[in-house]
Amino acid sequence: MRRIRSIRTACSRCATVRLQATRAQSARDFVDTKIRGEYDAIVVGAGHNGLIASAYLQMAGKRVLILEKREIVGGACVTEEIIPGFAFSRASYLLSLLRPQIAKELKLKDFGLQLYLRDTVSFTPLVDSKVGQKPAFLLLSRDMAETQRQIAKFSIKDSKAYEAYQLQMCKYAAAIEPILDYPPPHPVRLSENGWRSAMRQLQPFKQLLKSVKALGSDWASFFKLATGPASSMLNSWFESEPLKSTLATDAIIGAMLSPNTPGSGYVLLHHVMGEVEGVRDAWAYPRGGMGAVTTAIARSASALGVTIKANAPVGSVLVDESQSACGVILEDGTQVKTRLVLSNATPSVTFLRLIPPDALAAEFVDEVTAFDYTSPVTKINVAVDSLPNFKASPNRDSHPELHHRATIHLGCESINALHRAYLDAQNGRASARPVIEMCIPSSLDPTVAPSGKHVVSLFVQYTPYDLADGTWNNETKNDFANRVFSVIEEYAPGFTSSILGFDILTPPDLENVFGLTGGNIFHGAMGLHQLYFARPTPAYCNYRSPIRGLYLCGSGTHPGGGVMGASGRNAALTALQDLQVNR
Numbered sequence: 180m181r182r183i184r185s186i187r188t189a190c191s192r193c194a195t196v197r198l199q200a201t202r203a204q205s206a207r208d209f210v211d212t213k214i215r216g217e218y219d220a221i222v223v224g225a226g227h228n229g230l231i232a233s234a235y236l237q238m239a240g241k242r243v244l245i246l247e248k249r250e251i252v253g254g255a256c257v258t259e260e261i262i263p264g265f266a267f268s269r270a271s272y273l274l275s276l277l278r279p280q281i282a283k284e285l286k287l288k289d290f291g292l293q294l295y296l297r298d299t300v301s302f303t304p305l306v307d308s309k310v311g312q313k314p315a316f317l318l319l320s321r322d323m324a325e326t327q328r329q330i331a332k333f334s335i336k337d338s339k340a341y342e343a344y345q346l347q348m349c350k351y352a353a354a355i356e357p358i359l360d361y362p363p364p365h366p367v368r369l370s371e372n373g374w375r376s377a378m379r380q381l382q383p384f385k386q387l388l389k390s391v392k393a394l395g396s397d398w399a400s401f402f403k404l405a406t407g408p409a410s411s412m413l414n415s416w417f418e419s420e421p422l423k424s425t426l427a428t429d430a431i432i433g434a435m436l437s438p439n440t441p442g443s444g445y446v447l448l449h450h451v452m453g454e455v456e457g458v459r460d461a462w463a464y465p466r467g468g469m470g471a472v473t474t475a476i477a478r479s480a481s482a483l484g485v486t487i488k489a490n491a492p493v494g495s496v497l498v499d500e501s502q503s504a505c506g507v508i509l510e511d512g513t514q515v516k517t518r519l520v521l522s523n524a525t526p527s528v529t530f531l532r533l534i535p536p537d538a539l540a541a542e543f544v545d546e547v548t549a550f551d552y553t554s555p556v557t558k559i560n561v562a563v564d565s566l567p568n569f570k571a572s573p574n575r576d577s578h579p580e581l582h583h584r585a586t587i588h589l590g591c592e593s594i595n596a597l598h599r600a601y602l603d604a605q606n607g608r609a610s611a612r613p614v615i616e617m618c619i620p621s622s623l624d625p626t627v628a629p630s631g632k633h634v635v636s637l638f639v640q641y642t643p644y645d646l647a648d649g650t651w652n653n654e655t656k657n658d659f660a661n662r663v664f665s666v667i668e669e670y671a672p673g674f675t676s677s678i679l680g681f682d683i684l685t686p687p688d689l690e691n692v693f694g695l696t697g698g699n700i701f702h703g704a705m706g707l708h709q710l711y712f713a714r715p716t717p718a719y720c721n722y723r724s725p726i727r728g729l730y731l732c733g734s735g736t737h738p739g740g741g742v743m744g745a746s747g748r749n750a751a752l753t754a755l756q757d758l759q760v761n762r
Contacts, residue, residue, distance in 0.1 A: 207251050209477070209489040218486070220519040220754070221352050221507055223493045223533070224694070224733065226254020227473050230525030232732040233481040233487075234285055235751035236521075239672070243485045244515065246507070248492035248694070251470075252477050255693045255700065256742050258470025258627075260683045265634050267560040267626040268469035269682070270693060270700070272618055272636040273586070275453030275462040276361065276741040277472070278441055281748055285479040290476035293466035295623040298322075300462070302582035302669045303425045305592055306569035316571035317421045318582055321461065321594060333419035344416050349459055352452040352611055354393035357386040359452070359738045359745050362721035362753050363711045375727075380754040386558040406447045410438040410594050412447075420593040428588055428595055428616065431640065433700045433740065435553040437601040438594050442706045449705060449739065462586070464620040468627055472742060496520055496729060498538045504728035519758070521750055523733040525703065526550055526715040534726065544724055546716045550735075551704040552697030554686040555604055555641040559660055562679040563633050566619070567671040577631060578623035585750030587617035589670055600641050607647025611657050613666060614640045632679070639663055644686040644697055651685045659683075701740025711737055722750040723757075730754050 209225075220232045225247035233245045244738065251257055255270035274294065282288070300319040318332060319326050323342055330591030331338035394401050401540040404412050413423045427438040430447035437443065455461040465471040473493075481487055495637050497506040497514070506516040530539060530547045554694055568574045590596060590612050600610035616638040621628040628634045642659065649655055662681050667674045686698025695702065712720050715735045722730045731749035734740040 184687075200207055207489070209247070209252055209487040210250050210744055212488045214244055214486060214488050214491075214513075214515065216241045216514070217506075217516040219517065220244070220521065221246065221515060221517045222521045222523060222732065223496070223507065223529075224254060225252035225473075225477070225487060225489065226733065227256045227476060227742055228478040228733050228750075229254070230473060230480055230487075231281060231285070231522070231747035232523070232751040233485045233742045234476065234523050236481055236519075236755065237483040237485045239751075239755050241491075241519070241755075243480075244517075245480070245485060245487050246491045246509070247487070247489045250490045250525060252487060252489055253470050253473030255689075255695065256469045256473045258468030261560060262562045262680045264629045265562040265632070265679075266468050266470075266684065267634055268620065268636060269560060269671050270558060270684070270689065271469050271742050272558075272620070272638065273462045274465055274469065274472060274742060275455055275460075276743040277371055277453070278451075278743060278745050278748065279454065279457075280360070281482055281744045285476060287472075287475040287479060290475040292471060292480040292483070294455060294463040295466065296458065296461055296463045297584050297623065299581045299585035300326075301425055301428075301588060302569075302572075302585040303421055303588040303591055304668050305568050305640060313419070314571040316569070316582070316733070317425060318572075318585070318670060319425065320585075321458070321580070330419070332722030333421055334417070337417045337419050337422050340416055341422075345460075346450050347397075347400075350397065351394075351448055352403065352459065354390050354397075354401070355448070357389040357393070358711070359743075360474065360749065361386045362749050363387075363714075363737050365712075365721055376588075393748055403444075404448060406441060407444050408437075408439045408441050409443040409447045411470065412444050413438070413594070422594050424591045424597060425588055427594055428591060428614070430599070431555075431597060431614070432616065432638070433556055434705055435555040435601075435604065435641070435643075436706075437598045439598050440601075442708075445707060445710070446705050449741070450464060453741075455745075464618075466624055466626060467498050468624075469689065469742070493533060494534045494727070495535065496522075498726055502538060502726055504726050519728050519754055521730045521732040521754060523747070524694060525552070525699075525733060526731060526735040527552065527696040528694060529731060532722070534729075536690050539725055543716070546718075550715050551706070551709060552699040552702075553704055554600075554644055554689070554691065554695075554698035554700070556698060556700055557609075557639045557642040557659065558684045558689070559637040559639060559663060559681055560684075561635040561637060561681040562628070563635055563674070563677040564679055565673075565677045565678075566622075566630070566633055567617070567635070567667070567674050569671045571670070579619070583619050583622040587615075587619075589615040589617060590666055591615075604641030605642045607643055607645065609642045609646070609662070610640065611662075613642075613659075615663060615666060617667070622712075637663060642685055644690075651687050656683050656685055659685075702735035703739075705739050710739060714739065722746075722753045 222245040429450040621633040689698035
């Protein structure tokens with residue numbers, strides 16, 4: 180098998196995808212924006228949460244400036260044309276978790292957002308395993324009867340249990356939903372600050388109680404899922420390894436966890452909390468790639484009056500003698516005044532880089548420093564001249580089949596296979612046999628690749644940030660990419676020869692390009708010790724910070740990662756509430 184060399188992507192000036200001519204603005208149209216010297220609010224970072232926060236602040240009548248360090252807005256939710264003619268969703272690659280009210284309130288469809296809802300959910304081909312005389316595979320779709328028929332190839336018992344499992348998970352997700360759109364209540368401050376604090380936290384407590392009530396008699400089983408290993412819960416429902424391991428991928432995606440790790444059950448639940456077009460637990464490809472999502476949000480915010488300035492990295496947040504935010508200084512020395520700053524950067528970047536060291540208590544700095552950003556993720560974006568041809572389900576012609584539209588799980592034959600890959604990373608090694616989630620957005624979206632060719636997204640685990648033996652450089656990255664391609668070859672012979680070029684982003688690359696501390700796509704690990712009351716710290720779990728007028732609005736706050744937008748909306752509404760109270 181020939182070894183493939185990556186196309187170098189260190190330069191930050193990669194051209195973005197050619198969006199439809201009917202769109203008034205693209206993600207690159209904010210570089211030359213002129214800014215004034217003072218605003219009511221400044222948002223640092225034009226990722227999806229920052230853009231959403233800016234829109235809600237502007238809707239409330241504030242003059243808002245949003246500053247982005249890259250030449251393209253969108254943060255990790257972007258489309259970039261790394262290889263001419265191929266539009267890659269370079270980091271995030273699927274849409275489901277975006278809160279429906281945000282899409283409605285910001286009128287994202289009016290601003291160009293179009294979605295391709297996937298009818299198939301997942302495809303898991305198996306190496307050296309057969310059903311009858313044919314290579315085995317498991318195909319899950321939104322058609323329950325067909326999905327049960329697929330599962331029955333491996334277990335009649337599991338096929339009967341699957342619908343009940345899905346209903347149970349949807350019940351859990353629906354129960355949690357009320358707390359997603361409100362800041363966590365703060366019990367410590369409630370007891371210390373009297374009735375005014377109590378009144379401000381009444382609504383969050385009401386939503387929390389609503390979630391508890393919705394769980395009803397299922398509270399104990401929910402607690403067991405949220406705190407335990409995903410494998411324990413899946414073993415209690417099912418017996419067939421292909422089904423269990425396919426479902427278990429949602430418990431580890433983006434997390435340095437094994438399905439056997441306590442807390443991985445919550446990560447699984449987090450990934451089934453979304454909906455698309457009113458369909459719960461559905462996933463979609465945005466037309467034009469994931470950048471189409473943030474482009475629509477940026478256009479909505481811009482139409483409201485938000486000033487968006489790209490290529491404007493912030494060097495520091497200004498803090499006055501009263502420990503209040505009073506502006507920002509850009510890296511080029513430009514100073515902009517404000518009384519309200521929302522940071523879409525990670526807690527680490529916000530407090531350890533942008534805030535003067537003497538403005539924060541040592542105890543708080545220690546807490547922020549201890550926040551876990553461990554990442555297992557490498558993202559590989561590949562341009563190919565033909566569809567992958569899987570031995571388990573051979574191509575009939577050049578047109579995409581149902582399984583090409585799904586998330587394709589490779590190296591996922593069993594829970595133990597996932598666990599073994601995890602153990603490699605725990606020992607400082609990139610997995611010998613990586614866990615691969617392959618998506619082919621061009622199977623549904625014709626705008627992201629030339630006719631007859633395709634873009635392939637590979638979300639790969641496990642790769643540690645620091646290697647025990649060596650460092651991530653061009654050689655080690657290419658070695659790992661070729662290891663990934665060799666695994667794909669086992670399932671789809673000829674894949675390597677179809678590659679026209681690729682872009683690889685290891686955890687250090689994700690940190691350097693997108694500002695994701697540790698390369699963690701969630702702005703911090705999603706273990707229970709870093710959720711809700713404890714995200715990012717117990718004392719500041721509700722978007723506020725020790726600096727008056729400075730708020731966090733990124734995924735390092737409740738409810739966490741994914742292209743959800745709740746953090747941005749909640750932070751903006753919290754800041755507006757504080758402004759009203761402090762008038």
